[in-house]
Amino acid sequence: MLSVRKLPLRNLRGYASRSAAIILFAALTSAAVFGGLLLTGAVRGGLETVRARLGADIMVTPESAKNEFDAQTALIKAEPGYFYMDSDVLEQIRSIEGVAAASPQLFLASAKAGCCSARLQLIAFDPATDFTVQPWIADTGTTREMGLMDVIIGSSVSWPSADNAVIRFYDSECSVIGQFAPTGSALDSAVYMNFDTCRALIDACRSMGLFKYADFDGDRSVSSVLVRVKEGYDAESVASEIRARIGGVSAVTAAGMLSGIADGLRHVSSAVKALMLAFWLPGLFMAVLFFAFMINERKKEFAALRAMGADRRILSRIAVTEALAANLAGGLIGIIVSGVLLCAFGGLIAGRMNVTFVLPPLGKMLLTALAALLPAVLAAACSSLAALGIISRTDAALLLKEGE
Amino acid sequence: MKLTASGIKKDFPRAGKTSNFFTAVQPLDIELSSGRLTVVSGRSGSGKSTLLNMLAGLLTPSAGSVCLDGTDIYALSDGALSRLRNASLGLIPQGNTALNSLSVLENTLLPSVLYSKCAPPYETAASLLGQLGLGSVKDEKPSALSGGELRRMSVARALLTRPGVILADEPTAGLDDENTLLVLSLLRRYADDGACVLIVTHEDEAGRFADEQLTMNGGMLSR
Numbered sequence: 001m002l003s004v005r006k007l008p009l010r011n012l013r014g015y016a017s018r019s020a021a022i023i024l025f026a027a028l029t030s031a032a033v034f035g036g037l038l039l040t041g042a043v044r045g046g047l048e049t050v051r052a053r054l055g056a057d058i059m060v061t062p063e064s065a066k067n068e069f070d071a072q073t074a075l076i077k078a079e080p081g082y083f084y085m086d087s088d089v090l091e092q093i094r095s096i097e098g099v100a101a102a103s104p105q106l107f108l109a110s111a112k113a114g115c116c117s118a119r120l121q122l123i124a125f126d127p128a129t130d131f132t133v134q135p136w137i138a139d140t141g142t143t144r145e146m147g148l149m150d151v152i153i154g155s156s157v158s159w160p161s162a163d164n165a166v167i168r169f170y171d172s173e174c175s176v177i178g179q180f181a182p183t184g185s186a187l188d189s190a191v192y193m194n195f196d197t198c199r200a201l202i203d204a205c206r207s208m209g210l211f212k213y214a215d216f217d218g219d220r221s222v223s224s225v226l227v228r229v230k231e232g233y234d235a236e237s238v239a240s241e242i243r244a245r246i247g248g249v250s251a252v253t254a255a256g257m258l259s260g261i262a263d264g265l266r267h268v269s270s271a272v273k274a275l276m277l278a279f280w281l282p283g284l285f286m287a288v289l290f291f292a293f294m295i296n297e298r299k300k301e302f303a304a305l306r307a308m309g310a311d312r313r314i315l316s317r318i319a320v321t322e323a324l325a326a327n328l329a330g331g332l333i334g335i336i337v338s339g340v341l342l343c344a345f346g347g348l349i350a351g352r353m354n355v356t357f358v359l360p361p362l363g364k365m366l367l368t369a370l371a372a373l374l375p376a377v378l379a380a381a382c383s384s385l386a387a388l389g390i391i392s393r394t395d396a397a398l399l400l401k402e403g404e
Numbered sequence: 405m406k407l408t409a410s411g412i413k414k415d416f417p418r419a420g421k422t423s424n425f426f427t428a429v430q431p432l433d434i435e436l437s438s439g440r441l442t443v444v445s446g447r448s449g450s451g452k453s454t455l456l457n458m459l460a461g462l463l464t465p466s467a468g469s470v471c472l473d474g475t476d477i478y479a480l481s482d483g484a485l486s487r488l489r490n491a492s493l494g495l496i497p498q499g500n501t502a503l504n505s506l507s508v509l510e511n512t513l514l515p516s517v518l519y520s521k522c523a524p525p526y527e528t529a530a531s532l533l534g535q536l537g538l539g540s541v542k543d544e545k546p547s548a549l550s551g552g553e554l555r556r557m558s559v560a561r562a563l564l565t566r567p568g569v570i571l572a573d574e575p576t577a578g579l580d581d582e583n584t585l586l587v588l589s590l591l592r593r594y595a596d597d598g599a600c601v602l603i604v605t606h607e608d609e610a611g612r613f614a615d616e617q618l619t620m621n622g623g624m625l626s627r
Binding site for chain 1: 453454457460462463482483485486487488489490491493495497498499500501502503504505506510513514515517518519521523524561573
């Protein structure tokens with residue numbers, strides 16, 4: 001049924017190409033704003049999650065592992081690797097002033113071969129002293145204590161059979177007892193276990209001739225030591241002290257490990273700001289311009305409505321509704337498209353940019369979407385103002401005489 | 405219903421000339437009464453359309469007043485004047501005034517939906533279009549119609565709500581003899597049914613249907 005309320009949508013459909021142009025510009029603007037905000041938020045979220053999950057102030061590794069372990073990129077795109085140092089280093093670290101806690105970890109990389117489910121970084125922690133992995137185990141929902149051949153997997157690790165929750169390394173089966181929440185970092189593709197499990201897997205690896213360290217001593221080797229610094233002490237100073245007092249080790253602070261991601265976040269933020277400006281202002285301008293064109297083209301229609309008895313309020317309502325409908329439709333399309341693209345390819349994009357990526361929770365995403373609609377609302381407001389200006393200057397009597 | 409104009413005139417600003425304005429309509433009085441069809445004829449530019457637009461409440465006179473049943477329409481607010489125009493005046497403008505996104509039938513129905521939430525009178529509109537020879541194109545978009553068909557659609561639209569006053573600006577311009585007769589007969593019928601009808605035209609044919617014929621020349625109205 002024909003009604004004044006339906007007129008704006010009929011008009012938008014009637015001027016399809018102009019309406020499509022307005023919708024396109026509004027979509028581009030909102031896509032840029034939503035995509036930009038979501039990407040920045042996801043990278044920042046990733047950084048915060050990794051910082052929280054790292055849990056240590058300093059990481060000590062063998063100096064000889066430099067080729068296999070780059071502290072600045074280890075959290076982003078680490079190739080699974082393993083290296084060892086003598087466990088004596090643990091006591092030496094604990095004796096250094098400013099060290100509150102130190103906990104060893106043991107690494108192994110699974111093979112990309114039939115004996116293993118996938119090539120992954122295996123990390124063993126010491127339940128007695130660990131302060132970095134165990135606080136997060138509660139979040140996995142597991143109530144089972146980690147025993148021999150039990151593992152907890154990172155969020156991006158999949159295992160062949162979810163039913164019996166078993167993952168295989170060097171022909172040894174491990175029970176998956178939990179899975180960590182995503183961090184958007186290399187931690188997501190790691191598998192966590194206790195020292196006994198890791199040693200058993202190292203033995204299995206060695207028996208298959210795939211282990212590269214002939215002099216490895218299972219009881220006296222560790223791969224890294226994670227250090228928590230006492231309150232009031234500067235992590236960088238303590239790390240310097242560790243490097244100075246203990247030979248053959250490399251000590252890098254959490255800030256140092258996260259600096260690569262933080263740099264990436266800065267680059268992403270700058271790029272996103274530039275992108276948003278590049279799309280927003282021209283998009284806003286073009287959306288308003290096309291709407292003004294459309295209203296100007298239809299001045300005579302508005303004059304005809306006036307002649308039929310439509311007051312200025314009806315004409316204004318028609319113009320404002322058209323502006324809102326076109327810009328909000330474009331805004332929603334832009335948000336949905338950029339949201340879907342980012343959800344699908346965000347991790348890939350972040351990987352290319354060397355940053356972590358964790359999508360915010362749905363509620364926060366919806367708030368971001370609402371914020372991204374603001375440019376569309378602004379475009380609608382500017383378009384409405386332009387239209388109202390045109391309509392108020394429209395001389396119905398003169399226009400009705402034109403084109404006689 | 406009675407539409408009276410007393411001492412109305414219209415001046416338009418004229419930039420870049422020695423005089424600051426020119427007078428399109430000299431001070432004049434006119435009265436349109438129920439059941440009468442008045443024709444104002446005159447050459448193009450004589451001020452006919454300006455007079456009609458002032459009577460329709462679309463163009464504020466420089467002086468004088470226009471009253472509908474004693475109410476000075478230019479003393480009303482925009483909202484009140486618009487509602488009055490919607491309820492009591494049927495205006496047939498000069499040019500093409502179709503809304504391109506609506507069908508011919510929907511264009512005809514427009515005056516009935518501006519303020520009313522009731523279902524529009526589809527049958528009345530279809531019947532009017534049929535009487536004006538547009539029954540077969542009622543579902544077409546205006547872009548598919550000829551100039552003459554669009555003109556007849558404007559007539560149907562102005563008559564839809566059976567307004568008390570019908571103001572027609574060159575309603576037969578561009579129509580062939582048959583359709584001219586059709587439109588003028590219809591307007592005559594509405595006058596006979598009690599409407600005040602004013603036709604401004606530069607064609608002589610309308611005179612045959614008039615109760616009163618006036619001539620406009622240089623903005624001055626004469627019998």
